[in-house]
Amino acid sequence: LGHIFMILVTGGAGFIGANFVLDWLAGSDEPVVNLDKLTYAGNLGNLASVQDDPRHVFVQGDIGDTALLDGLLKQHRPRAIVNFAAESHVDRSIHGAEDFIFTNIVGTFRLLEVARSYHAALIEPEKAAFRFLHVSTDEVYGSLTPQAPAFKEDHVYEPNSPYSASKAASDHLVRAWHHTHGLPVLTTNCSNNYGPYHFPEKLIPLMIVNALAGKPLPVYGDGQQVRDWLYVKDHCSAIRRVLEAGRLGETYNVGGWNEKANLSIVHIVCDLLDELSPRRDGESYRTQITHVTDRPGHDRRYAIDARKIERELGWKPAETFETGIRKTVQWYLANPEWVQSVQSGSYRDWVATQYGST
Numbered sequence: 001l002g003h004i005f006m007i008l009v010t011g012g013a014g015f016i017g018a019n020f021v022l023d024w025l026a027g028s029d030e031p032v033v034n035l036d037k038l039t040y041a042g043n044l045g046n047l048a049s050v051q052d053d054p055r056h057v058f059v060q061g062d063i064g065d066t067a068l069l070d071g072l073l074k075q076h077r078p079r080a081i082v083n084f085a086a087e088s089h090v091d092r093s094i095h096g097a098e099d100f101i102f103t104n105i106v107g108t109f110r111l112l113e114v115a116r117s118y119h120a121a122l123i124e125p126e127k128a129a130f131r132f133l134h135v136s137t138d139e140v141y142g143s144l145t146p147q148a149p150a151f152k153e154d155h156v157y158e159p160n161s162p163y164s165a166s167k168a169a170s171d172h173l174v175r176a177w178h179h180t181h182g183l184p185v186l187t188t189n190c191s192n193n194y195g196p197y198h199f200p201e202k203l204i205p206l207m208i209v210n211a212l213a214g215k216p217l218p219v220y221g222d223g224q225q226v227r228d229w230l231y232v233k234d235h236c237s238a239i240r241r242v243l244e245a246g247r248l249g250e251t252y253n254v255g256g257w258n259e260k261a262n263l264s265i266v267h268i269v270c271d272l273l274d275e276l277s278p279r280r281d282g283e284s285y286r287t288q289i290t291h292v293t294d295r296p297g298h299d300r301r302y303a304i305d306a307r308k309i310e311r312e313l314g315w316k317p318a319e320t321f322e323t324g325i326r327k328t329v330q331w332y333l334a335n336p337e338w339v340q341s342v343q344s345g346s347y348r349d350w351v352a353t354q355y356g357s358t
């Protein structure tokens with residue numbers, strides 16, 4: 001029996017998953033099987049640079065498809081599963097939560113069940129080495145008041161949106177499969193990511209793309225909602241570190257100690273664009289900012305206390321917000337074809353339901 005040298009990533013055609021797969025293959029010889037349903041958020045263009053790499057096996061499919069998963073595990077025998085697959089956009093979860101329930105809750109449940117029987121059939125030393133890493137969000141903890149301390153791992157779960165409720169449910173299932181069934185799980189709860197390949201329905205890429213297209217920059221309510229931001233490659237390095245050395249059954253909060261109000265994010269993006277790609281009329285992109293009705297139930301503040309992963313696992317982000325946001329804006333300026341390719345018909349329809357125009 002050959003030793004296991006392969007990981008299974010789910011949702012690896014999405015924003016964080018694709019960055020994870022690209023970074024993984026850049027830093028290791030270990031192959032990746034990438035299972036992704038290719039919803040509107042999944043894009044094989046994110047993986048173009050590893051399309052012909054024999055270490056990358058892409059499979060289109062659903063984490064809720066038990067037979068497919070079972071076959072994949074038996075065929076490839078991964079030493080770890082890293083679960084990124086999810087419906088991830090809060091606004092979409094407000095318009096309709098069903099996909100969130102099916103993928104984030106039922107899908108995670110099915111993945112756990114298949115992983116459980118696969119793990120049970122492994123023999124040592126592979127059995128002891130196996131890991132199920134579940135990628136989650138700080139939004140499960142709910143909203144913080146301005147003065148409250150940042151979220152630690154033992155913070156009470158108080159999800160407020162259908163999205164965060166579905167992620168909270170998946171976190172609980174992962175926890176239960178460890179405590180009840182002995183599945184060797186790890187969970188990461190990360191703050192807002194930004195960086196390359198971020199779908200332009202989310203704040204930062206939406207602002208970059210709309211600014212360059214001369215469109216309004218829609219800011220919810222007063223724009224004073226505070227989020228904690230982490231460059232996506234730093235999130236990926238944290239996941240690799242937890243996979244390598246995390247204690248079984250533990251959760252690790254991942255964040256960059258970068259709390260910023262949404263409006264100041266938009267200002268920073270505009271100022272960088274003014275510098276790197278100025279408007280022809282010499283005006284600032286800030287003039288395109290328009291305030292729109294706030295999102296229902298909009299959480300006021302999230303903040304991550306990342307001391308556990310820093311102390312226990314020696315992880316630290318490589319980027320500050322200033323260096324990461326500059327790289328991000330530069331990436332969008334350098335990749336207009338990618339932006340164009342993701343702005344398909346379904347994207348335009350979604351933008352129209354949100355803002356009444358494309």
Ligand code: NAD
Binds near residue numbers: 038084190
């Ligand atoms: P994303 O929406 O960009 O990508 C999700 C990917 O999952 C897509 O490629 C999609 O096709 C795939 N997918 C959806 N349903 C599937 C299913 N049933 N089976 C298989 N694949 C499916 O999301 P993201 O921003 O890359 O987030 C990845 C994970 O990280 C999610 O679990 C999310 O909750 C978590 N997370 C995201 C952030 C953030 O700021 N984006 C922060 C913390 C945690």
